[in-house]
Amino acid sequence: MKKAGINVLLGSLSKIGVFFAAAIIPIPALRTLSLQAAVLLLFHLISMMLVLPALISLDLRRRRAGQSDLLCCMEPVRSKPKPDLIRPTRPVRQAITRALPPDRHIVTTVLAPEASEGAWERADAPLKPSSLEEGWPVPACVKKCSSLKKLVQNSYGPAITSPAVKTVVMMALIAVLVLSGLGVTRLRDGLELTELVPGETDELSFLSAQNEYFGFYSMYAVTQGGFEYPSGQKMLYEYHKAFLRVNKVLRNDDGGLPPFWLSLFRDWLIDLQNAFERDWRENRITAERWFSNASDQGILAYKLLVQTGRVDHPIDKSLLTRAKLVDNAGIINPRAFYNYLSAWATNDALSYSASQVRKARNDYI
Numbered sequence: 001m002k003k004a005g006i007n008v009l010l011g012s013l014s015k016i017g018v019f020f021a022a023a024i025i026p027i028p029a030l031r032t033l034s035l036q037a038a039v040l041l042l043f044h045l046i047s048m049m050l051v052l053p054a055l056i057s058l059d060l061r062r063r064r065a066g067q068s069d070l071l072c073c074m075e076p077v078r079s080k081p082k083p084d085l086i087r088p089t090r091p092v093r094q095a096i097t098r099a100l101p102p103d104r105h106i107v108t109t110v111l112a113p114e115a116s117e118g119a120w121e122r123a124d125a126p127l128k129p130s131s132l133e134e135g136w137p138v139p140a141c142v143k144k145c146s147s148l149k150k151l152v153q154n155s156y157g158p159a160i161t162s163p164a165v166k167t168v169v170m171m172a173l174i175a176v177l178v179l180s181g182l183g184v185t186r187l188r189d190g191l192e193l194t195e196l197v198p199g200e201t202d203e204l205s206f207l208s209a210q211n212e213y214f215g216f217y218s219m220y221a222v223t224q225g226g227f228e229y230p231s232g233q234k235m236l237y238e239y240h241k242a243f244l245r246v247n248k249v250l251r252n253d254d255g256g257l258p259p260f261w262l263s264l265f266r267d268w269l270i271d272l273q274n275a276f277e278r279d280w281r282e283n284r285i286t287a288e289r290w291f292s293n294a295s296d297q298g299i300l301a302y303k304l305l306v307q308t309g310r311v312d313h314p315i316d317k318s319l320l321t322r323a324k325l326v327d328n329a330g331i332i333n334p335r336a337f338y339n340y341l342s343a344w345a346t347n348d349a350l351s352y353s354a355s356q357v358r359k360a361r362n363d364y365i
Contacts, residue, residue: 019034019041020035194207194211221239229262233334240262266330269326269340270325272304276301285302290302302320303343305323
């Protein structure tokens with residue numbers, strides 16, 4: 001405690017203060033982590049300052065009592081003491097130093113009385129040994145049991161330094177490093193929303209129920225940079241199809257993805273084209289006009305087919321037999337794309353959302 005007590009106290013107090021200061025972070029998860037770490041370090045400091053010295057004192061008593069470190073609870077069985085050894089005493093030399101004034105020399109007198117012949121002393125008391133190995137009386141039970149020190153020296157030490165164990169340890173270390181590197185590449189950035197909401201709140205209950213019963217959400221892909229939709233239709237279909245490679249994306253019963261706005265727009269135009277061709281075959285619509293028995297979809301298709309998409313020449317009736325709203329490859333007529341798109345948004349009551357709901361309803365039926 002004299003050597004390391006101050007360092008341990010100041011170091012622990014600084015760490016505890018840092019974590020308590022971090023508790024002001026407004027994120028509940030980080031605040032809870034900081035408070036738990038501060039309390040843990042506080043109890044660690046208390047144990048280091050109070051419990052550890054007490055345990056060291058108990059261990060010192062065990063060593064003085066000659067008890068084993070593995071079986072310290074057993075009462076030691078003392079062996080019979082050996083007969084006292086008699087050894088001659090050595091001459092005693094006594095030095096006396098007299099302090100004199102500064103202007104005089106220091107005089108030291110050494111008294112060395114001769115050792116009297118036949119002077120003997122008893123040698124039955126050892127010189128304050130500090131451990132069992134230094135001369136404490138060893139109990140019989142300790143001689144039969146292996147201490148921790150002997151266990152490390154005789155068993156653990158040779159085993160851990162053998163070439164086979166070293167090889168196994170190095171291979172295990174390499175495996176851990178490789179697995180750690182692979183695991184780092186799969187870490188997900190950020191936190192779950194439930195980890196940021198305080199516990200035992202209505203918000204947390206709502207999020208937990210949502211994750212349990214409605215564990216999905218919509219995902220949107222937005223084009224940027226002045227993307228040209230008329231000429232980039234094929235790219236949009238390929239981009240939408242690429243989401244099949246994303247894990248945990250909900251798919252249809254046939255394994256495909258739900259339709260998006262361009263495919264719904266195309267399906268709407270295909271229905272108009274089919275209605276127009278049916279009315280055309282039945283002479284309900286001609287190149288010059290349509291009759292009262294023509295369908296509304298056929299009439300709308302007629303109006304869209306004659307549009308050229310040009311401001312100077314917007315109408316061309318010859319396109320009725322030469323052009324289609326959607327070609328055989330599923331590409332909408334690029335020249336009149338935006339005209340068709342305006343008609344879709346105008347004639348469909350709820351535009352994209354209504355089309356999606358109606359299509360889902362028809363599929364269900």
